[in-house]
Structure formats: structure tokens, C-alpha cells
Amino acid sequence: MLLKNISVDCVIFGFDGERLNVLLWQADPQLLLKVVRENEDYEQVRILYESHPSLLTDYTWGLIGAHVPYETGLDEFAQDITSGSTGLRNVYLRQFQTFGDCNRVAYYRVITVGYYALINPRYHDLQMSPLTRKMMWFDIDHLPRLCFDHEKIIISALNHLRESVKYHPVGFHLLPEKFTLTELQTMYEVILGEKLDIRNFRKKIQKMDFLLESGEKQVNVPHRAARLYRFDKDKYELLVKEGLTFRI
């Protein structure tokens, strides 16, 4: 049985080295209707869709999300729909806010618990569930028309991420395993939405002293190859214990 009044929506952020993107999808309306008609579990959802057919003919994009099954915990379900809808596994996923305005979804009352994921698309092959009609990355600065209050949810997720990256090293989930200092700075700049002074930024990063030189350099670049670094999680945790304050 699905909880009719509770859903989970996941804002999946991917950083491609230059832009911060969000993964959005559209369900196949015919298949969706078939599934909700055949599956007893979806009875409540079926009634809603059948009494409000415009829900099915809405071709705007949406976040990956679904109603919560009665027997699945919220955190577990956020993992389930992320991996089930996209193929993404073992990703950084965190709850950030619950949206519960009365009219956030037309037709009936549904609150949604918002989670966001941080990935680097280089390490993940996207796999679409059979229900998916389209799935695509969109630049956070150029979002398409979105259903319900999903634009508001994405903006809230970005604001939460913006706070979080300043005080915690979560941004490294968006980077490749080995990255240049320029890629690191670009990642911060696209999240914070502002240019950072290169000298100040590098001074801050070097002072915190949790980056390891990998000994390698970029290859196949049209400019002088830059050094590649890694984030040293063990060292970072040791430094925090010794009193390090992370601050970008």
C-alpha cells in the first residue's frame, strides 16, 4: 500500500566540470496508467489519476519522486527511488527539507520529503526505469518548465547545498577522484553563484591541508597540464579532531 499523502522527491545534482546540472524526467503516461491500473498497490494513485486526467497529459519535467510505500522508511525509500529510477547506486544522498503547503499539488494534499544527491556523472551510467519516457540533465541556471512546486524544491536544495559546501567537504562528491585546483574552484563558483578570488581560494584550501598531490597531471588538454589532487578524507577527519575549521 502506498501512503497517499506522503511522497519523496530527489534532486540529483551532477557536476560536469563546468556546470551544475539537475536530473529531471518525464514518465510515459500510457505505461504509468497501465501500471497504476494493474497494481493494487497503486489504487489510491489510480483513482487520483483517473479523476484528474490532466495529471497524465502534463508534459512538463519533474523531479524523480514517488509516493512512499507503507512499509518503507523514508531514507530507505529515497535510496530505492534514486537507484530504481536512474540506476545510481552508493551516492551521497541527504534529506534537506519537507514541503507541506496545502496546495502544493493540485487535487489533493500531499507533503513531500526532499532529498538531494551529489554525483559526478563520469562514474555513473544512467539507466532508465521502464516507466521513463525521457530523462535528462539540465543546467541549474536553465531549467525547463517544471510540474507542481518542483522549481521551488530545486531552489531550496541548492540553497541548502550552498550552506553545506561552505562548512563541510561535501562538494568533493561532485568532483572526479582526481581533480585540478581550477576544477575545485569552478565547482564552488557554480554552487555559490559567484566568482572567487583565485589567490584567496588557493590560500584557504592549502591552509586546511587535506588535499594530496596525486603525482599526476592532466592529459589531452590544449593548455599547460595542471596537477591533479585528491581529497584525503582520513586526513581531513584527523584535522577536524585536532580543531580544523572547514570554511570556504
Next chain:
Amino acid sequence: MLLKNISVDCVIFGFDGERLNVLLWQADPQLLLKVVRENEDYEQVRILYESHPSLLTDYTWGLIGAHVPYETGLDEFAQDITSGSTGLRNVYLRQFQTFGDCNRVAYYRVITVGYYALINPRYHDLQMSPLTRKMMWFDIDHLPRLCFDHEKIIISALNHLRESVKYHPVGFHLLPEKFTLTELQTMYEVILGEKLDIRNFRKKIQKMDFLLESGEKQVNVPHRAARLYRFDKDKYELLVKEGLTFRI
């Protein structure tokens, strides 16, 4: 109609100058049962209570909370139950986390959206709703036995507050309008759970330069009267625009 699977719980923090306290309550079981029997709105809750009478004979303490009405938004309802159950109005109240483990409440599935409030009890008279049997402040370090997962919720609220006071001036909601530097430091120490070096603390605070000397001193104290300060919100906001980084 009440949403059977969704509740809101409020962790009300009060700082008395020395300790961080949480406001907890117990409903009157007879009155509660009477209300749920007489009120059609409470039909779902009545069925739950009547089929599980142990819910009514549980004399442990709990957070102020209730099931969300179909026609009330989450934020609005958090305000409603805070003021309706305690008389507290115009308080700092923020959503911090939603708890949705399958078995967090025995008997049936209910997710709860957690909010916390920050008050200074000096400015608020507590008023109990007719349903209340007992309502009391408890030291955060000496909590009584709590129902459901309310202890976990309080600890999560405290952890969220701990993060928040480091980077934002929200702690001032806990202080009287005019306070000594010692009261300010004590407030930080009880929230962070650690002693702070007095010289470093004062240097940090003075460097941020958003405290105003009120020109007054403590009265009726057995030691030398200390100066009283105010938090200058307008100046703080101006400083932030000019690049101030709040950090305790």
C-alpha cells in the same frame, strides 16, 4: 479531517541563563479520549486510541505535537500547535528534519516533521491547553523517559541547533534583550556542550562588532555588576552585506 500518517512535533528550547531546557508535556488521558470521541475530525485518531488503549495509559513525557489537519500547511500548523498548546506566540520556529522510520510509532505508520523553537522564558507566560495534564521544562542533559522516538528527535534538534549557532546569530533568540558577555558565552557553551576560552570568545565577538553596549549594568548581583549588551540586528545585516562571516 486529520492526516492520519503525518504529524508535526515541536522541540521548544528555553535558555534560563544557565541551562538549555526543553518543554515537554503529558496529555490528560480521559480528556483526550473524550475529545477524540466527540470530534468527527479525530475519527481516525479515535480508532487508533480505542484499538490500542496502551497509548492512553502511557505516562511518559512527550514533545508538543499533533496530527496535521488536511487543510493546514506544515509551517502554519507548527505555529498553531506551538501557540495553542503553550501560549507561546511570535517565536523563532524552524523546520529541521522529518522522521520517517517505519516503526517509529508502534501500531501504525506516521512520519513526523520536526520543528524547533528558541525562546527566553522571561518573555513568555506558558498557558496550558485544556488537554494538558502536565507541562514542564527539562534540562537537556536530564531528560525523563520519552514516548516514541522523541528522545532521538530532541537530540537531532540539538545537533541541528549546534550547527546553526556556529554560523548564524540565531542563539540571540534564547537570550534576554540585554545580556552580559558571560551569559552569551554560557549560552554557547551549553548548546555546544563544551567550555570556550573566554579570551578567544570575546575577541571573536568583538571583532564581528554587532553588539551594542546598552549603557546599563546588571543589578542585584552578588558580584561586580557586568555590562549589558544588545544584539544589533540591523548592524549585523549590514556587516553581512559587506562580507562579514559569522563564526563562533
